[in-house]
Amino acid sequence: MADAAPIQQARRYPPPGVGESFWPAQATVAATIAVQLGLPQRLTVGPRLLIPAIETALLVGLSVITPRKLVKEHMVRRRIALMMTALVSTANVLSLVELTHFLLHHNVSNGRELIGSGVLIWLTNFLIFALWYWELDRGGPGVRAAGHDGQPDFLFPQMSDDRIEPLDWRPRFVDYLYVSLTNATAFSPTDTMPLTPMAKGVMGVQSVVSLVTVGLIVSRAVNIL
Numbered sequence: 001m002a003d004a005a006p007i008q009q010a011r012r013y014p015p016p017g018v019g020e021s022f023w024p025a026q027a028t029v030a031a032t033i034a035v036q037l038g039l040p041q042r043l044t045v046g047p048r049l050l051i052p053a054i055e056t057a058l059l060v061g062l063s064v065i066t067p068r069k070l071v072k073e074h075m076v077r078r079r080i081a082l083m084m085t086a087l088v089s090t091a092n093v094l095s096l097v098e099l100t101h102f103l104l105h106h107n108v109s110n111g112r113e114l115i116g117s118g119v120l121i122w123l124t125n126f127l128i129f130a131l132w133y134w135e136l137d138r139g140g141p142g143v144r145a146a147g148h149d150g151q152p153d154f155l156f157p158q159m160s161d162d163r164i165e166p167l168d169w170r171p172r173f174v175d176y177l178y179v180s181l182t183n184a185t186a187f188s189p190t191d192t193m194p195l196t197p198m199a200k201g202v203m204g205v206q207s208v209v210s211l212v213t214v215g216l217i218v219s220r221a222v223n224i225l
Contacts, residue, residue: 011159014138015168017147019071022062024173025081025131025141029059032088032127038120040113042102043095051091058084073142078135085131089205092124096209096217103220118217122184122210129206130180134173136198144170153199154179156192184210 033052041048058080066077099117134141139150149170152159158169175192182190187207194200 011162011167013152013159014144014147014149015170017071017145018170019069020141020145020172021069022066022141023068024177025134026059026063028127028131028173028177029055029062029084032124033059035120035123035127036088036091038116039095040117043098043117045091045094051087055084055088058087070142070145072146073140073148078140078142081131081135085128085135088124088128089132092121092128093209095124096121096213099217100212103217114217114220118213121217122213125206125209125213126180126184129184129202130173130177132202132206133176133179133199136202137171137176141173151196153194153196154192155195180206183207187211 033055036044036052036055037049039048045051062077062080062084065080066074095117099114099121103114133154137153138144139148143149154171156171156175158164179189179192182192183203183206187210189203194203
């Protein structure tokens with residue numbers, strides 16, 4: 001008698017909760033602050049050190065109130081994190097507006113400085129939207145760590161194919177960092193699709209900022225060189 005065919009286990013949602021280290025997000029915020037410090041004074045919002053100082057204070061506060069490993073939702077932490085992410089995003093968009101205005105209304109001769117400023121704005125865009133995706137998907141990292149995931153905001157390849165192991169896979173910070181990188185370089189989703197209006201809106205904003213930075217600023221700066 002032939003052996004019965006093995007029963008294939010199906011992928012379920014949500015997968016079991018797993019604690020997630022907070023240090024990758026902290027390192028990303030620290031890198032974002034370092035990048036912003038490289039922007040010229042005329043492209044910063046207010047005094048040059050104001051926004052980085054506020055971000056540093058918020059980062060220190062998050063480090064104090066957040067455990068090394070997230071295992072449940074911390075509402076205060078999430079509110080501060082979202083506030084800081086919104087602050088950095090707004091400051092970066094305003095820097096891009098200032099750079100675009102300067103490029104269109106002044107006789108620019110220093111193409112190297114323009115390229116450098118465009119690269120810094122692009123890097124900030126890439127880093128800060130990784131935090132947006134990490135904080136927004138399924139209700140946030142604390143909810144995901146507890147296994148109480150809400151509706152998925154992103155469809156990762158691992159979620160749609162039961163042949164991909166492990167079957168209890170769940171996204172980590174590096175996955176959202178990669179989504180941000182591909183969206184900032186391709187100006188559109190690649191292998192991970194946005195599912196909710198919130199996810200589509202956030203990805204759309206990042207694509208526009210990246211497209212303007214690369215298409216308008218850098219291309220014009222290359223012509224000046």
